[in-house]
Amino acid sequence: MNDSGLNTSDMTHEVLAQLLAERTGQDLSPSRRWRVETALSALLRESDASTIDELVAKLTSPFGCPLSSRVADALLNNETYFFRDQQVFEVLAKSALPRLIAQRQDKRRLSIWCVGCSTGQEPLSLSMLLAERAAMLDGWQINIVATDVSHRAIDVARRGLYTPFEAQRGLGIDRMIRWFEEVDGRWKVSPRLLKPIRYQQHNALHAPPSGGPFDLVLCRNVLLYFDQATRQQVFSQIASSLADDGMLLLGAGETPVGQTARFTPAKDLTGFYRLGIPEARTEQLVATGISARG
Known part of the structure; x- marks a missing residue:
């Protein structure tokens, strides 16, 4: 035991937690330490x-900086698979995307931002949905900006090459045959699906990537790893990137309700949110002691 009253294990977790928070904004909570x-x-x-x-100990040495980045990257949870949470993609296919397409008939342009895209399965799932509606989108400009704080995950996503296990998770045989090619025991995604996607290493706490205003932002299972103050910062960044009539899609365990007035639930689309009170107006209400909801 040292003078601070912490044993070595406690000190180690403190260093790792601080490193992860500084580089990604994520919280290394006790439930993640296992x-x-x-x-x-x-x-x-x-x-x-x-x-x-x-x-x-190597991280605290003068030569620890490159290793620090790799440690933070390794601590991130990059769990993902194609069409994760199938019901969400059914809503996207049957309701959300057709609605956005109808709203953008004059511009014939659709811009989507995938926050926390991990190794690429989510943006590729979106690209499949849109490619399978090619007749409806003939002549359209489709842009999917896919970002993640992990360099390693973005490198994998850009290659578009997956193990049989990764390819089979969430994909039926018809889609595998149509959109993938087997190469040396792995499955390589069709260039047609990759064409509208721009992968970029990016921290959700920072200013949004170029390509906005976005018609749709997917930020699923990302906010779970942030504390409330950090989540509010992410909501603010997303709100600044969203088109006035755009939509935000969150994961099943995530909500802005009670955390920010920047978003309000979409009345007829579960898990989707629209822009609420602008930030300047929210600050004014807080300053005067008026509820942002009232």
Whole structure:
């Protein structure tokens, strides 16, 4: 035990939590600590460290900076698969996308931002939905900006090459055959699906990527890892990027209700949100002590 009253393990988790928060804004909560050793196991071998404590000691050395980035990247949860949460994509296909397409008939342009795109399955799922409606979108400009804070995940997404297990998760055989080609035991996505997607390493806490205003923003299972103040910052950045009549789609366990007035639930689309009170107006209401909802 040291002078601070923390044992080595506690100190190690504090260093890792601070590193993750500084580089990504995410919170390394106690519920996430169980996977630290598994997440960092490859880096332990590569850095010639026998324990997590030894690895963290290397982070505090003058030569720790490049390793710090890799450690933060490894701690991120990049769980994803094609058409994750099938019901959400059914709503997108049957309601949300047709509505947006109808609203954009004059511009014939559709811009979508996927926040936390991980290794690319979500934007590729969207690209499939749109490609399968090619007749409806003939002559349209389709732009999908897909971002993630993880360099490693973005590199995988750009390659568009997946293991059989990754390709089969969420995809039926018809879509695999139509949109993928088997190459040396892996499945490579069709260039047609990749064409409208621009992958970019980006932190959701920072100013939105170019390509807006966006008609649709998907930010699913990203906010779960932020504290309330950080979530409010992300909501503000997304709101600044969204078209006035655009929509935000969140994950099943996420909501802006009670956290920000920047978004309000879409009345007829579960999980979708529209712009609420502008930030300047919200600040004015707070300053005068008036409820932003009233």
